[in-house]
Amino acid sequence: MSDRKIPEKSVIAAEVLSNEKIAGGIIKMTVAAPQFAEEAQPGQFCNLYPAADRLILPRPVSICDAEKESGTLTFVYAVVGAGTEEFSKLKSGQSLRVSSPLGKGFRMPSGTGQKAVLIGGGVGTAPMLFLAKELKKRNIHCTAVTGFRREPFLSQELKAAGARVITTTDLPSPDYFLGTVVDCMEINEISGDCYFACGPRPMLAAVFDYVQKRGQDVQVSLEERMGCGYGACVGCVCDIREKDKDGREQIQRRKVCKDGPVFMGSEVIWS
Amino acid sequence: MTQLDQKAAEYGIDLSVDLAGVRLTNPVCTASGTFSARESGQFYDISELGAAVTKGVSAVPWTGNDTPRIAETYGGMLNSVGLQNPGAEAYRRDELPYLSQFDTKIITNIAGHSIEEYCEAVRMLNDCPEISMFEINISCPNVSEGGMAFGTDPVMAERVTSEVKKISSKPVMIKLSPNVTDITEIARAAEAGGADAVSLINTLMGMHIDLKKRRATLARKTGGFSGPAIRPVALRMVWETAQAVSIPVLGMGGICRGTDAAEFLAAGASAVSVGTAALSDPAAVVRIKSELLEYMKENGFASISELKHAFHI
Numbered sequence: 337m338s339d340r341k342i343p344e345k346s347v348i349a350a351e352v353l354s355n356e357k358i359a360g361g362i363i364k365m366t367v368a369a370p371q372f373a374e375e376a377q378p379g380q381f382c383n384l385y386p387a388a389d390r391l392i393l394p395r396p397v398s399i400c401d402a403e404k405e406s407g408t409l410t411f412v413y414a415v416v417g418a419g420t421e422e423f424s425k426l427k428s429g430q431s432l433r434v435s436s437p438l439g440k441g442f443r444m445p446s447g448t449g450q451k452a453v454l455i456g457g458g459v460g461t462a463p464m465l466f467l468a469k470e471l472k473k474r475n476i477h478c479t480a481v482t483g484f485r486r487e488p489f490l491s492q493e494l495k496a497a498g499a500r501v502i503t504t505t506d507l508p509s510p511d512y513f514l515g516t517v518v519d520c521m522e523i524n525e526i527s528g529d530c531y532f533a534c535g536p537r538p539m540l541a542a543v544f545d546y547v548q549k550r551g552q553d554v555q556v557s558l559e560e561r562m563g564c565g566y567g568a569c570v571g572c573v574c575d576i577r578e579k580d581k582d583g584r585e586q587i588q589r590r591k592v593c594k595d596g597p598v599f600m601g602s603e604v605i606w607s
Numbered sequence: 608m609t610q611l612d613q614k615a616a617e618y619g620i621d622l623s624v625d626l627a628g629v630r631l632t633n634p635v636c637t638a639s640g641t642f643s644a645r646e647s648g649q650f651y652d653i654s655e656l657g658a659a660v661t662k663g664v665s666a667v668p669w670t671g672n673d674t675p676r677i678a679e680t681y682g683g684m685l686n687s688v689g690l691q692n693p694g695a696e697a698y699r700r701d702e703l704p705y706l707s708q709f710d711t712k713i714i715t716n717i718a719g720h721s722i723e724e725y726c727e728a729v730r731m732l733n734d735c736p737e738i739s740m741f742e743i744n745i746s747c748p749n750v751s752e753g754g755m756a757f758g759t760d761p762v763m764a765e766r767v768t769s770e771v772k773k774i775s776s777k778p779v780m781i782k783l784s785p786n787v788t789d790i791t792e793i794a795r796a797a798e799a800g801g802a803d804a805v806s807l808i809n810t811l812m813g814m815h816i817d818l819k820k821r822r823a824t825l826a827r828k829t830g831g832f833s834g835p836a837i838r839p840v841a842l843r844m845v846w847e848t849a850q851a852v853s854i855p856v857l858g859m860g861g862i863c864r865g866t867d868a869a870e871f872l873a874a875g876a877s878a879v880s881v882g883t884a885a886l887s888d889p890a891a892v893v894r895i896k897s898e899l900l901e902y903m904k905e906n907g908f909a910s911i912s913e914l915k916h917a918f919h920i
Binding site: 566569 | 640641642643645646647648649650651652662670671674675676677678679681682683684686688691834835883885886887888889890
């Protein structure tokens with residue numbers, strides 16, 4: 337059959353080049369993985385495998401940046417459990433098992449000269465950096481609206497990538513907008529030709545609501561508890577609205593790791 | 608010939624085994640629910656497998672359970688997928704033709720809520736020449752009707768086996784649940800019903816509580832416990848069952864390394880399946896085959912039967 341493929345994905349022991357705290361409980365890690373950096377698309381993730389025998393599941397972490405020139409991948413992750421705690425202790429020169437980039441990432445707009453709005457919530461801001469860089473190469477102007485509970489991160493990197501950055505937090509501060517990313521978008525009347533969002537599900541649902549009112553759609557990157565992270569176990573699913581060949585609408589349970597993590601907001605069953 | 612089969616030939620080691628009349632090039636197989644041809648095949652050559660045991664397929668599509676379906680536990684995990692699958696028709700159309708390009712045997716795992724549903728799925732796939740064997744899942748802990756209800760009652764286990772046997776044109780292997788006091792009782796019932804083989808163990812019933820969210824981690828509350836933590840339980844049950852029945856046993860439960868596979872073979876399994884290890888390492892099944900080969904070389908075993916006969920347990 338024509339679609340038979342030789343194994344093209346792998347898990348490698350990648351050298352950790354840096355692993356530093358960039359905000360409370362948030363770590364930025366760069367690893368050497370030239371082949372993966374070459375293949376990576378914005379919105380994809382890699383499975384990071386803890387070394388401890390008692391931790392048997394991979395941690396899917398979205399790609400924050402991929403540099404072909406230096407052959408590196410960068411991840412930004414929150415220390416939330418035993419696996420990410422283990423990663424946080426890795427020192428430069430040590431190694432970490434990393435999978436090939438996985439999942440379907442953001443679809444790039446076809447035209448140039450458009451305006452894109454990138455919305456990131458918490459660690460959901462991470463994939464927006466890689467996306468902003470790729471959009472810039474296509475001459476697409478980016479506004480990044482990033483929301484955090486407390487301490488913002490990646491603002492400088494996004495600015496360096498040419499994006500206009502508006503940051504919101506839940507704590508009053510003279511430097512940031514107080515409130516949610518959607519409040520901020522409404523008040524600042526932020527709009528674009530295309531939208532991309534990654535963050536907690538309630539934020540994604542609110543963003544979809546915001547763009548829908550304007551007759552637009554948004555690419556959302558969903559999160560779900562994963563098992564294998566490559567489509568074999570069917571542990572992570574979400575309900576997606578699809579049209580069958582006769583144009584009738586039906587709801588399908590799709591794999592977040594394989595069919596996503598990026599879906600159109602209009603396809604997702606939000607309730 | 609695959610890379611590892613080539614290596615085995617160079618070592619002068621014969622890895623082949625017989626499972627209920629089906630010749631496998633080697634004893635290392637996948638375990639149902641942790642293998643999908645296109646997805647798993649991204650990471651390794653499927654022709655390395657002794658058999659590809661595919662994900663449970665039912666007569667009609669099943670949507671499975673709500674999420675979260677996955678929880679990690681100490682040295683293991685819980686799942687409550689609930690046999691989500693696109694149904695026998697889609698399996699026949701999409702999965703089988705793809706999988707049949709590889710030089711491996713295909714064992715199709717069958718799910719049902721009732722005897723009639725098991726039989727219906729078998730009927731729909733009976734004439735597929737690509738399938739070497741059916742594995743009947745009477746042990747899924749994640750479905751409300753059927754599934755484990757058949758695997759925990761010897762009368763029901765015998766009945767479902769004999770009904771499937773009546774219509775199946777292929778060898779029938781019954782997948783057993785460890786959630787019983789005496790697994791040999793169910794294994795003997797399957798044998799009495801005409802089973803050609805038994806496979807064990809399916810997952811143990813387990814639970815996890817999320818202290819931060821103050822609720823059960825799984826949407827279904829309970830789920831199937833698998834992974835290295837269950838290996839001693841699985842090994843004990845395989846050993847007990849292999850002595851209790853005269854049909855072959857496909858052994859599984861927490862196999863992560865070649866030496867684990869050797870233990871199951873030593874305990875009486877004719878072949879082994881690798882399940883949860885494929886989540887920790889997508890190419891685990893091929894690594895385990897390679898490690899088993901090296902173990903055999905180091906210990907001077909020229910065949911699987913030599914390995915098995917070297918043990919006195």
